[in-house]
Amino acid sequence: MIISDNLKMYVQKLRSSNLRPTKQRLNICQFLFDRKKTFHFTVETLNKKINKNGATKISLATIYNTVEAFTSAGYLKEILTSKNKSYYDTNIKSHHHFYDEGSKELTDIHYSQIKLSKVPVPPKGKKIKNLEVVIRIQK
Amino acid sequence: MIISDNLKMYVQKLRSSNLRPTKQRLNICQFLFDRKKTFHFTVETLNKKINKNGATKISLATIYNTVEAFTSAGYLKEILTSKNKSYYDTNIKSHHHFYDEGSKELTDIHYSQIKLSKVPVPPKGKKIKNLEVVIRIQK
DNA sequence: TATATAGTTTATAATAATTCTAAACTAGAA
């Protein structure tokens, strides 16, 4: 099914997340991680692209489950852009984004490209979990 | 129905947004704007609170419509926190937020409390529409 | 003030994204 030098890497990724390396998961891995550039996607777009190539069909439920599993295992990152739809990112390093409200696409902003020189202290007993900025842009 | 010195203000708010001052809209106005502090809410919580006091019942559809109308008229601001639900804010000045992932509540951060000393230039032909930060906090 | 009408409210249906369910299937331990 998968002909890829990265196979072992994917199996390892899955094992380390307590997930069995199934045919479907390896296919999704290949699709997500076998690329040079950051990949931003929604479940909808991922599902369409994966199931276009006619090859093996993977159910929508499995795509949801796998994306969710990778997200909580830390191999994908969820990006909040709009209220309607979840976006995911294969770039799991801490970084920022432009979100284009016209094309509805995300673009990476390297972490060093935004400097927060003043940040408030969180309320007592709470700590900051995440401080990544989404800059909304339009024409 | 409404006994409030702010009545005229609400009528004016509505008129200036090309909305007729109906009983329902004035009730919602009173509920939203007749308070000293910033009010953060979801349609769900707003609906519950408005329709608790047994008084007049306002349909969920009207609450959605009115919140949406006030948002596009600029009398409410929409805040992106989670993928599932829209949050709204009666504080329409540009400002930032803490979002508590436990209690799912928003807290204002005054605009001056966050200083962005470096911000990237948007892609050619695009401009920044909004740069408000949501800092996710938890225990 | 009465009438007409465009705007509004409402219950309910529809939609979109996501999650749940439970039966069929499969990886891998023994």
Add this chain to the structure above:
DNA sequence: TTCTAGTTTAGAATTATTATAAACTATATA
């Protein structure tokens, strides 16, 4: 090879939101 816990799947359910269309109402104007 067998067994079992984990997985996949189609489809149902759920949640937030938007659309529909009939009944109602604010208000312009006769």
